[in-house]
Amino acid sequence: MSYSENDPFSQQSVFVNFNQDFTSLAVGTKTGYRFFALNNVDRLEQIHHSGEQEDIALIERLFNSSLVAFVSLPSSRKLKVCHFKRGKEITNFSYSNAILAVKLNRSRVVVCLEESLYIHNIQDMRVLHTIRDTPANPKGVCALSTASDRGVTYLAYPGSTSMGEIQIFDTENLCAKIMIPAHNSPLAALAFNTNGSLLASASEKGTVIRVFSVTDGTRIYELRRGLKRCATIYSLAFNAESTLLACASNTETVHIFKLDENSASSTASAQPTVGSFQEDAGWMNMFGKALMSGSSYLPFAVSDVFAQGRSFATAKLTFSGIPSVVALSTIDRQCRLLVASTNGFLYVYNVNVEQGGDCSFWRQHNLLEGVSGSETTVGAPTTPSSGGDQIQDASKASPNSPSSANSLRLQDDAEFPPMSHGVE
Template sequence: MSLGGGNSTEGSNAGGIFVQFNQDCTSLVAGSSSGYHLFALTPDDGVEEIYASRSGQETCLVDRLFSSSLVAIVTVSAPRKLIVCHYKKGTEICNYSYSNTILAVKLNRSRLIVCLEESLHIHNIRDMKILHTIRDTPPNPRGLCALSPCVDHCYVAYPGSSAVGEVQIFDAVHLNAKCVISAHDSPLAALAWSMCGRRLATASERGTVIRVFAVPERTRLYEFRRGVKRCVSIACLAFSACGAYLAATSNTETVHVFRLQEGGERAPDDAAAPPEPGWVDWMSQTLSAGLVYLPAQVSDVLSQGRAFASAKLPRAGCRAVAAVTNVSRAARLLVATSEGVLYVYALDAADGGDCALLRSHPLLDCAPPACDGRPGACVRRLTSCDVPAVAAGCSYAGALRGRHPDHMTESEREHELGAALAGSPPRGAYDIRDPRHFPPMRAPDAAAD
């Protein structure tokens, strides 16, 4: 979930910084003129800086694999080079150069995708070898693509046309084309996968209608109307982890949240499951019952779902990326902007409506001061945690033997990748209600009594 929903404009620092949530929305990254920063979300609606690269190189793209130590980076000074790092060790594991500018980088636990304007490169995350290249794709100057977070349905979605909203679905494990979805009449502007990899959200450059499809069945499951304005640019689409909500940001100051009432997948603990149908659902059913008596064009517009909830940003025009998640079992809407500020909103899971601003956090020193939603109240939740970085071009294994990383053996590289792919325990305050914060408990044996 990144600025621009996978577009190159999402990741460029022009007019602001690069900001992106990781795949399960437990942390976020920010690229700046001095390097990149990693932040963890805490159970008290706070944010903690866990790493700052301080490399001195302006970062235009950066993506972290879930809560692991693996980070993929592209810098402004070398836009055709992908650098894969172990951030905790401050080491460079490997790097790859491409024939053109890298517009987007996507990760899951099985694959790494590099998107160029007219090609897609698929790497095996375990050894970073290139498995397949999709060549001669339709011109994609914004680098629009999306990779499913789920390895069981490891699909890549990208534009199949530069003239209409056609989506190509490619199986990144079996390395074959899966299906084609005719999503919109206008060219695509945003794509997003649900956590299960079976739902794909799409938006076009027209920006008024958002659709959700089942993959690979190509069935249209939902259709939402964001508004009636023209020339609205959708910047980001993002499913909640439970699959019950879909957030959308645009170049306006309003962030919309839509509720998927019927087919949403559930999180493992079902913590974010939507409540029983309320008055909003009753009104929707009543309206749908009367659509058969209206002209087709009118009924099509009225049958489209409306936003379940919305939040207002302080100003319009800032690129923003959103996430819907749980903080201490309470639903939250998180919005990070290219100004370098993270906004935390309360999301009423029962009635929706206007989301109240709870906190705002500056991600970088140049960002505006943070506040907790109360007039005149400012807080600073960031804790710098600088890790000494090894000089560029020297990996951990290579440094031990006094050799350049290009001379690293395959076994050494795989060892470094395996160490980086290992997950990290949750950071911040421990929540006694969250089982992830504690080891499993076993009842004592009867003989021990």
């Protein structure tokens, strides 16, 4: 989750982003970046501090490895890939336009520009495929699945500027898989579950969240964030078991939905769950409950609204309108909701997975101050002396160009040797 120059919070905002399995948090500031371990809710352990660097616009860490990719605001068209523990730059690429999003998994690096997507092989950073002339995507909305039982991972991105169409692309076989007509309004957020079998989406209207099967595009769950007002959805996140889905928006409420038969899209008249209608106060609350009992007698367009799954649990923030990213993680044998905000704080809530309802606030951590625990501070990444400044133009790279790079040993999280390679 990044900030922009037009964002009213840009003067105090930071970039915040969880890694792929929500075990660490990346924080980008105007002077560098930090990584924090998320294995203790009471004490936030800083595991790395980059030292003085340019203003960080985007940063992605590959699980708990030493591989990190980042973009700075002064060089918004350049992607740097580094071995952060050694302070070594592996390589960097320049693109034709500003980089809006970067996604990593163990086989691919995806770089999102406003009207194109570049898919790199993470082993040697070759450009394998370029998806050109995509519908304008100024917010860089996209998602990359991190794992799959079938050994295939997928990229999801908007297929239209006027409608909420989702294009799903097979990043292993480098071919289009399916198009899903998800919403009537343009897309605002996308998220895969852990094994890449489900995809959650929200539109710019922000009232309904839908979950689809990646296999055939079937709508599995229909979830209603609220009736009272539209919202800007900032972040969606499944838990590891794909039984819960969290949603953060520009409102003061984080919603958590339970993915069960009550929220299944095929259920004609799902009953309200604990925590339902919490955002829809007053007469709308009473009106909604009354209609639920007789929804089968309503016109389809109306009854469909009340057949959608309601939030199972909610967490109340002390602010609104500040971009945040969410995660659902089991820490110390307790389900926790983690909310990392661009105001520089991490908020921790306890989630009652049996009863739902209001999530109890547990801790607040300042991401910009000194923290307890081990800290490894190294200087800014430097280019290997033998390779020179290996800036490459990704727009001119050939998917089949040979590489002289040593392969990255991705299974060894402590070992990512610097490399250099040429592009034809």
